[in-house]
Amino acid sequence: MKRPLLSAAAAALLLSPLACDIQKTGNQLLAEKMMVGTVFSTPDVDISAAALAGLDAGTLPDGGIPDEERISLPGQTAALVFFGTRNGEGGTPQPLTDATVRLEANGLSVPLGNKGAGTYGLTSAPDDDAGVRYQSGATYRFVATQQGTSYVGLVEDAPALEKIDVLHPPGGYVRHTARQGLTLRRPTVPAGKERTLGFVTVFALRTDGERGESTYTNLPTDPLSLIKIAATPGEWQQPTLEVPGTAFPEPDSNYLVVFQTTRSGSADSDNLFYGSALLVGTADVGLVHTGP
Numbered sequence: 001m002k003r004p005l006l007s008a009a010a011a012a013l014l015l016s017p018l019a020c021d022i023q024k025t026g027n028q029l030l031a032e033k034m035m036v037g038t039v040f041s042t043p044d045v046d047i048s049a050a051a052l053a054g055l056d057a058g059t060l061p062d063g064g065i066p067d068e069e070r071i072s073l074p075g076q077t078a079a080l081v082f083f084g085t086r087n088g089e090g091g092t093p094q095p096l097t098d099a100t101v102r103l104e105a106n107g108l109s110v111p112l113g114n115k116g117a118g119t120y121g122l123t124s125a126p127d128d129d130a131g132v133r134y135q136s137g138a139t140y141r142f143v144a145t146q147q148g149t150s151y152v153g154l155v156e157d158a159p160a161l162e163k164i165d166v167l168h169p170p171g172g173y174v175r176h177t178a179r180q181g182l183t184l185r186r187p188t189v190p191a192g193k194e195r196t197l198g199f200v201t202v203f204a205l206r207t208d209g210e211r212g213e214s215t216y217t218n219l220p221t222d223p224l225s226l227i228k229i230a231a232t233p234g235e236w237q238q239p240t241l242e243v244p245g246t247a248f249p250e251p252d253s254n255y256l257v258v259f260q261t262t263r264s265g266s267a268d269s270d271n272l273f274y275g276s277a278l279l280v281g282t283a284d285v286g287l288v289h290t291g292p
Contacts (some may be wrong), residue, residue, distance in 0.1 A: 026120075028267045028274035034093060035153045035272060036223040037081040037142040039103065039136030040260060041282040043161070044126070045073040047173065047209065073256075073285075077132045079103050079112055080121040082223045083144040083151070086273050094221050095119070096146060103132060104141040120144075133272040136160040140280050141268070151272040155265030157281040159196045162187060162261035167286025178251040178290040182243040184259060196263040197229065197236040197279070202247040205254040205287070215255065216247035223277075230277035231263050248290050254287040 016118040081103075095118020103110045103122075110132050112120040124131025135158065139208060142153040164184050176182060189195045204212035218260040220226055220238070229236060241259075248255055262281030267274055 024270050026276060027270040028272060031147075031271050031273045032085050033083070033096075033144075033151050033269070033272055034086040034223075034227075035081060035083050035142060035144060035151060035267070035276040035278070036226045037079070037153055037278045038226075039077065039079045039132065039134065039140055039155075039158075039280045041077040042075045042258060042285060045256075045284065045285045045287075047071050047073065047287050049292060055170040065290040067144070068104075073209060073211070075126050076123055077126065077134045078121065078123040079110070079132045080119065081142055081144065082118050082121065083111060083146075084118045084223075086275075093118075096144075099144045099146040101142070101144045104143060105138050106133060106135050108133070109117065119216060134158065134280075134282055136282065140265075140278075142278055149267065149271065151266075152269040153265060153272060153276050153278045154268035155179065155263055156280045158280045159261050159263045159282065161282050161284060162196070162198075162259070164259050164284050165282060165285065167257060167259070173289050174257075176248060176288045176290050178248050178253070179245040180248065181245045182248070182257070182288070183225075184241040184243065184257075186239050186241070188239075195237045195239070196281070197233055197264060198240055199236060199260040199262060199281075200243055201258045201260070202243060202288075203256045203258070204250075205256050211256060215249060216243060219260070226277045226279070227275050229279070230266060233264065236262075248288060251290050252292045253290050255290070257286045257288055259284045259286075 081101050083099050084093040086093055097118055101112045101120035103112060112122045115121050122132055138158045140155045145150045166184060186198060201217040201219060202215045204215055206212055260281045260283045262279045265278040267276045
């Protein structure tokens with residue numbers, strides 16, 4: 001008579017984690033609070049004055065760009081979070097402006113500034129000890145606290161840099177024709193691994209090396225569009241990306257192409273909406289010069 005009872009007890013123990021997961025997912029599906037968060041990192045970029053001027057740089061020497069003609073564009077890591085309720089007017093998220101938000105990673109906890117309209121963020125240089133830092137393989141926790149209750153989103157295993165070969169020719173920059181598209185081919189994914197999300201942004205670059213306005217991006221910027229990425233990521237997991245010719249509108253000009261390899265995450269705490277979207281990634285950067 002005891003054996004069936006023991007079997008039932010053993011089955012209950014085995015099924016209890018599954019039951020907890022189902023209950024947690026059910027709570028998240030009904031949760032009203034939602035979060036959309038990003039952590040994007042770009043490295044320091046060195047470009048030659050000759051390349052910036054469109055001169056023939058030939059092949060870079062083994063030591064890289066000579067010091068006398070090096071222009072350095074400092075890297076940065078930017079964290080941005082939108083926190084709100086998912087059922088606002090007209091079905092759009094309603095921002096919550098009275099929260100405190102922090103990013104936790106690598107044993108650090110970094111507060112994000114309240115930017116208004118439910119947006120919280122911080123941008124840091126790589127050597128900023130008190131700022132946001134990027135580390136591949138790390139787990140990032142996005143924590144919003146409102147009226148004493150915390151809501152947590154999670155991204156695990158931040159991706160490593162994914163190098164795009166076409167952005168790194170021997171001369172140090174890409175010679176290109178204005179108003180012509182550019183094809184970016186991503187490296188082969190190791191067997192058994194899922195391809196990360198890939199986003200491209202192109203910036204005009206001034207002759208002094210300062211970054212200008214963006215001329216193209218395939219990264220959605222509003223919360224609803226970012227949530228759609230988490231639900232249907234396939235468009236951003238293709239092995240080849242096509243940058244349209246409109247990204248390079250002017251001849252005899254310079255453009256910075258930023259390729260962001262990104263891993264997505266979602267709600268971790270029971271009280272955060274299941275469809276919350278969190279993205280963490282780092283970037284490869286290349287210089288494009290359009291001929292006259």
